[in-house]
Amino acid sequence: MKTSRRVPFNDVGRLYERYGAAIESAVVATLRSGWWLNGERAESFARNFAAAIGVAHCIPVANGTDALEIALKAAASARPGRREVITVANAGGYTTTALRAAGLVPVYADIEEASQLLDIDSALSCLSDETLAIVATHLYGGVVDVAALRERLESLGRSDVAIIEDCAQAHGATSKGRPVGSLGDIAAFSFYPTKNLGAAGDAGAVLTSSEALADTARALRQYGWSAKYRISSAGGRNSRMDEVQAATLDVLLPNLQALNAERAEVMARFAAACPSHVHPLVRAPGSVVHLAVVRSSRRDALRAFLAEHGIATDVHYPILDCDQEGWQALPSRLAPNGLPVSRRSVGELLSLPCFIAMSAEEVDHIGAALAEFPAA
Numbered sequence: 229m230k231t232s233r234r235v236p237f238n239d240v241g242r243l244y245e246r247y248g249a250a251i252e253s254a255v256v257a258t259l260r261s262g263w264w265l266n267g268e269r270a271e272s273f274a275r276n277f278a279a280a281i282g283v284a285h286c287i288p289v290a291n292g293t294d295a296l297e298i299a300l301k302a303a304a305s306a307r308p309g310r311r312e313v314i315t316v317a318n319a320g321g322y323t324t325t326a327l328r329a330a331g332l333v334p335v336y337a338d339i340e341e342a343s344q345l346l347d348i349d350s351a352l353s354c355l356s357d358e359t360l361a362i363v364a365t366h367l368y369g370g371v372v373d374v375a376a377l378r379e380r381l382e383s384l385g386r387s388d389v390a391i392i393e394d395c396a397q398a399h400g401a402t403s404k405g406r407p408v409g410s411l412g413d414i415a416a417f418s419f420y421p422t423k424n425l426g427a428a429g430d431a432g433a434v435l436t437s438s439e440a441l442a443d444t445a446r447a448l449r450q451y452g453w454s455a456k457y458r459i460s461s462a463g464g465r466n467s468r469m470d471e472v473q474a475a476t477l478d479v480l481l482p483n484l485q486a487l488n489a490e491r492a493e494v495m496a497r498f499a500a501a502c503p504s505h506v507h508p509l510v511r512a513p514g515s516v517v518h519l520a521v522v523r524s525s526r527r528d529a530l531r532a533f534l535a536e537h538g539i540a541t542d543v544h545y546p547i548l549d550c551d552q553e554g555w556q557a558l559p560s561r562l563a564p565n566g567l568p569v570s571r572r573s574v575g576e577l578l579s580l581p582c583f584i585a586m587s588a589e590e591v592d593h594i595g596a597a598l599a600e601f602p603a604a
């Protein structure tokens with residue numbers, strides 16, 4: 229059935245329609261202040277975001293990949309000689325990009341079938357004397373049980389391994405009542421415009437409650453300076469969140485819970501509409517919804533069917549990190565039992581439209597199309 233209705237995959241313009249007046253006044257005030265970098269807006273957002281997540285330090289940076297790189301380098305500086313970082317292969321390549329930039333080596337663990345998140349047993353099977361850190365990616369808004377991961381590391385006598393959270397898709401999510409970003413040793417956030425908390429351009433942040441890691445991260449994101457023009461740490465670089473992005477984020481931050489509730493409602497309606505052969509991912513309590521991901525053994529047919537109904541979809545992510553052509557010549561390792569779940573899943577995942585200010589008609593239209601998708 230062809231339809232004239234069109235549902236985009238995303239439309240940040242609608243978020244802007246809702247909050248534009250407040251964003252414009254904050255942005256204009258920022259521009260008029262004549263102070264566009266390294267100013268009080270970034271400091272204010274950092275204070276507010278640290279308080280929201282419940283950590284002592286938030287270091288604003290230019291984007292989420294920088295945040296990961298700086299978090300990894302900060303963890304590495306406390307563990308000289310360690311080069312391996314355990315992570316998943318299904319999370320879009322961001323952690324691998326960051327750790328390659330930090331001169332580190334990825335070790336890919338498998339994922340749990342139902343949640344598509346890090347499988348803790350698989351992660352532990354990857355440990356070696358070289359292990360520096362495990363990156364727990366809270367993918368699609370789902371939450372990895374970081375407390376369980378930490379306990380298991382402790383019971384193996386491996387408290388030396390840092391836990392880094394990648395929270396780019398899980399702003400405002402909690403695990404056992406505690407916000408993600410406060411669960412590991414250090415965390416990275418992206419505020420890419422389509423994220424649950426998004427800026428009007430690129431932005432990111434490193435969060436930690438460790439004074440030492442925060443000091444190192446602060447130095448690393450500013451050339452390795454310990455004081456102006458005095459370089460005390462190697463591996464530094466420039467990564468700043470500009471004042472316009474910080475001012476925008478400070479407008480949106482108080483609305484994060486409401487924005488998350490809106491996305492959750494959209495996903496709940498899709499989940500209720502899915503026929504028995506299309507599976508929404510299972511999410512632990514405290515999860516949020518970033519991407520509305522469903523799983524189907526007929527993923528490509530489902531995608532084509534929804535396209536015929538005018539519904540745009542996307543695939544997050546089509547290629548596992550370990551299979552990316554550009555990294556084939558570089559060192560990496562896989563979990564001893566391989567990545568059977570990651571490999572089985574990669575061709576079956578589909579992301580449905582899920583964004584702020586979708587109309588009830590759009591959500592109903594997607595639900596109706598999902599319900600009609602034939603089993604074969």
Ligand SMILES: Cc1ncc(COP(=O)(O)O)c(C=O)c1O
Pocket residue numbers: 291292293294319320322323365367394396397418419420430431432
């Ligand atoms: C899980 C995850 N990690 C890291 C990033 C990187 O963030 P950025 O695009 O701001 O560099 C993203 C975003 O796109 C992401 O989804």
